[in-house]
Amino acid sequence: MAILSCLGKMRIDILTLFPMMFYNVMNSSMMNIAQQKNIVDIRVTNIRNFTYDKHHKVDDRPCGGGPGMLMKPEPIFRAVESIWHPPDVKPLLILLSPQGEVFNQRLAKKLSEEKHLIMICGHYEGVDERVRLGLTPKEISLGDYVLTGGELPAMIITDAVTRLLPGALGCKDSTQLESFQNNMLEYPQYTKPEVWRGIKVPDILKSGHHEKICKWQLQQAKLRTRKRRPDLMEQNKKVEHDEPS
Incomplete structure (x- = not known):
């Protein structure tokens, strides 16, 4: 279920187990203004809504053993497919992962040129490998350290990308001087x-x-x-x- 949305030029979907983490961030400061000006459409979707069982189970133990729990593939696939409907143009899928390309301003600029981003926030020990194999997302990392989940990286990337969109900042030269x-x-x-x-x-x-x-x-x-x-x-x-x- 989307908790934030507007009719915007660019659309950013964030798939997460903790949607309420995003509410204050996405509805404050520049990101709120950009949504009000219809420059960006930010939507946060709860992956638990796409589980099969009554307990909304989204994780399980790794096959072959190992520490922690892995996010199951089924809810993630279903969440993505609820947003993207082939043969529509495929959005850029992003998996927030410590194994990904390190995020920087150059990458932020590149992402800001996309029409639609879908970011998948990993959690626990990560995601089932079939998410990578089946959805082939672009993996992005904030740096060489480990966070509890992909929620904070998703917020940072959304902020960095949104402020580069035309009209998001008051002065057109603001981003050029940063x-x-x-x-x-x-x-x-x-x-x-x-x-x-x-x-x-x-x-x-x-x-x-x-x-x-x-x-x-x-x-x-x-x-x-x-x-x-x-x-x-x-x-x-x-x-x-x-x-x-």
């Missing part, structure tokens, strides 16, 4: 008051000279990236080296 765009961290930013506890806003930002300010921002972004994330600078060098002359 960290990780063009493999650089964001430059330092200031607001009023001009002096706070002895720390002043740099004079260049009060000059009104747009070209000089842009050059300062670019220089500061490069300095900050070189100091804090030299790996990103190396990626930029590699891209420049690989580009045809």
Whole structure:
């Protein structure tokens, strides 16, 4: 059952055992505004609604032994098939898994160009392998650590993708100036008051000279990236080296 929905340009379906985890997150701040503006349609579906038995059993012990419990394939397949109806265009299926491609801004941008995402939140010791074999989802990980389930990654991915959709943020240039765009961290930013506890806003930002300010921002972004994330600078060098002359 969908607990969040609107008629939007992009649709994101999240399949989970814990739908109430999403309510406050998806109905707050930018994601709520994007739904109200019909930019995105976010729907959260309870996988337990697609079980066969009266106890709504969604997991079982691994065949051959092993620790923990695995999510059964039947409810996941049925949940996906309740959303996607062949021969309709197949949405991009995503399985949140520590074995997947590590999520970053480049991948967020790629996902934001899709029309329909279905994210499957694993839990317990993971999912039956037939989910991978039968549904062939794209697997995505947040990094080299283990979480209790895929719910938090699904929230993060939904936020990162939604804010890249046209019109989601107030200023069209907002996402272009953020960290990780063009493999650089964001430059330092200031607001009023001009002096706070002895720390002043740099004079260049009060000059009104747009070209000089842009050059300062670019220089500061490069300095900050070189100091804090030299790996990103190396990626930029590699891209420049690989580009045809």
